[in-house]
Amino acid sequence: MENEKENLFFEPCKRVLMKTPLKESNTPNTVLAEIQPDLGPLTTPTKPKECSQGEPWTPTANLKMLISAVSPEIRNRDQKRGLFDKRSSLPEAKDCLHEQLSGDEYEKSQPSRKEKSLGLLCHKFLARYPNYPNPAVNNDICLDEVAEELNVERRRIYDIVNVLESLHMVSRLAKNRYTWHGRHNLNKTLGTLKSVGEENKYAEQIVMIKKKEYEQEFDFIKSYNIEDHIIKSNSGQNGHSDMCFVELPGVEFRAASVNSRKDKSLRVMSQKFVMLFLVSAPQTVSLEIAAKILIGEDHVEDLDKSKFKTKIRRLYDIANVLSSLDLIKKVHVTEERGRKPAFKWTGPEISPNPSGPSPLTPFASSDLEMKRPSKENCAKNLFSTRGRSNFTRHPSLIKLVKSIESDRRKINSAPSSPIKTNKAESSQNSAPFPSKMAQLAAICKMQLEEQSSEPKKKMKAQLARSGPCKPAAPPDIPVNAELELTVPSLIQPLGVVPLIPNPLSSAVPVILPQPPSGSSYAIYLQPTQAQSMTTPQGLSPTVCPIPSSKATGSKDSTDATTEKATNDAAKLNASTKPGNLLPAPEKQAAKNGDRETAGERGSKRASMLEDSGSLKKFKEDLQGLENVSTTLFPSGYLIPLTQCSSLGAESILSSKENSDTLSPNHRIYSSPIAGIIPVTSSELTAVNFPSFHVTPLKLMVSPTTVAAVPVGNSPALTSSHPVPVQNPSSAIVNFTLRHLGLISPSVQVSSSPGPGTNPMSPRIEAVSGIPENSGTQQGRASRYDSPVSGQNQPNGQSVAVAGAQQPVPVTPKGSQVVAESFFRTPGGPTKWAGSSCVDLDGANKTSLGTLFVPQRKLEVSTEDVH
């Protein structure tokens, strides 16, 4: 059913082909069959046949194999989606097999587990699609086809897709079908997630957990009180544990049915997991901590091992996918107890979408406000599942209580958890290579190819990819992999919120967002709360329908060239603005938007500073407005569709579906900017959306939340200029720290640019890692840069530092304030990303406490200094 509709709308091409979604399997199969007799299995995903795998032994061999297998795919990616690729890829693989087989061991050839790993599978999967697909083209993904092509069970594909979906890199169209969005929306999504994570106070949670552990070890009880408070606050605000998904707009809702499980799912876990990285200073998160937080701090004590183990297993699954995306990498944190597996964020530095105000408070709510203007919003009510009936805060309250209790308990009792205290450090990364060498190599190649291809892609559009050119790249160059980021920036930038630049913005956060954005957002409520969501359209009032231009054009542009993208973005911004209230600021924002596009990648953080005070006011105002609307969500998240635009088709569909309010057009893209605004998690925020879609969102912040937020204090925060000097991120950090008591108000974490990098870049580093950091950063920088510069930096590793960084135009200060805000990142961000590997544990603990142990370092301060 849906499919048909979808097809009609969306799909231009493919769909037609595929037509029956249902059975894609059939189609593909048929194809396969034709092509590959070998595979045989029609529907059933057979298992791996792949030969390619063969040699576990030599990594190089594996790489070759993989590459060979992959490259073809890459070539074909765009076009074929399924059909063609299979052919090419398969044959090759087979060939390989034969060769190998002849060689020796079937056994080996068989699979080795590694070869079957989800990470590798994910690489293969990713190799099939461009990082920045041309929106114009259909980028449909037929799960059955993919499963066949990759010779894996469909179940595995679900794992991958679910994680990708959580990042909005794909969206579900229909039954076996997903649409590939690539990284266009990634930054936005990450920004949103970061905002949400901030709202949820994950950083604090992490700290607390570490602290507890630490204390346990030492038998500290003192701090305990503090912790409780923190926890409470957290829980109260959001039940972080409960969080819901942050969804992107357009895509998912359609499969409402599917949504049922969302709350629990891997998707949510994935998002939460990502949030942890985005929120935590060291950006290194141990599995234990992640598992605990995901389970819910409240329950931590309760955890039973089985539950914990299960969580860990899932986290590995997620981590494998994220690693394939180069968003994280595995590291080991050494603690007192020993090494703990952990993952370090290696993705782009992200500024919280919400832009504006948020820096101060975690409550991005203000941000949300800003966004609200955006016209298109997609709202969903996903959460049917949960039982929570009221939106009221019940959940939150409950959680609070639980959390409190649990905290106390925890304090008393040592956690069974394996975890231990931490130690400091960071171990840095380490590498797990040995075992995974092969995979890594494979990946590297893939990345290289992609990179090379991307530029082309841009140029051409999608097709380019096919020419994979250089697949051959030596594995050595892992560096390249990093490059990936590049192109995409175009798109994203828009997404980023420029808004913030103005200090003013804080005051009027609401408006700002729009300009740039226009894009629609989707909001998710936490499942629990979601129910309450009901408020459908009622809220809409705020919305401004902006006549945004359509995304489609923009989309194309994005794909095509960055420049174009930029332009488009600008256009978009302009168009979008209309609705906005904001005057000047907005304009700036708009500008920003442009810049963003360019800088976007770089910038990750658009952050802006805002006045806390203003924010409050703002929130209040909003509340007033929204109150009308009614619903309250404990927490909701908005995500900008923006990219989805890419989805143009989808968006359109959605609009149709929605029918109501918005014209389809609007919805689409309006502004990429939008980033996400996280609605304040505070319970109060109310968002409205018609259940479905388009309606404009409104966000309301609850007063309470506002109150909660400590705004204002940090000097850093002050925003004064349009250009935000600091990064939002840094601001946030400072804020947080202060809150926690970790830092004195006076102290701020500066965002130092990385070494060398722009001053603009916000960075916060973890303490210990310093030296390393620099290194890391560079590396990262290279990645980012690469995208921009594209080929410029060849593989090389490294990069020189930051400098290179960003390609983007953004000049830091210079030109536009706005731009800066967005971009600042350019240089910085990358570096920033490099934050030291230090373990959270160590760092956090330290921070914790003012109270706490001196031993630890205060990372923040030290590094910042720089």
Next chain:
DNA sequence: ACCTCCCGCCATGCT
């Protein structure tokens, strides 16, 4: 012995 995490059973829920 522990870390990873593949595999696939089987529950769910839409069609």
Next chain:
DNA sequence: AGCATGGCGGGAGGT
């Protein structure tokens, strides 16, 4: 009823 999804955890490969 059938099929698509995907939660879940046993248990095996790797180290």
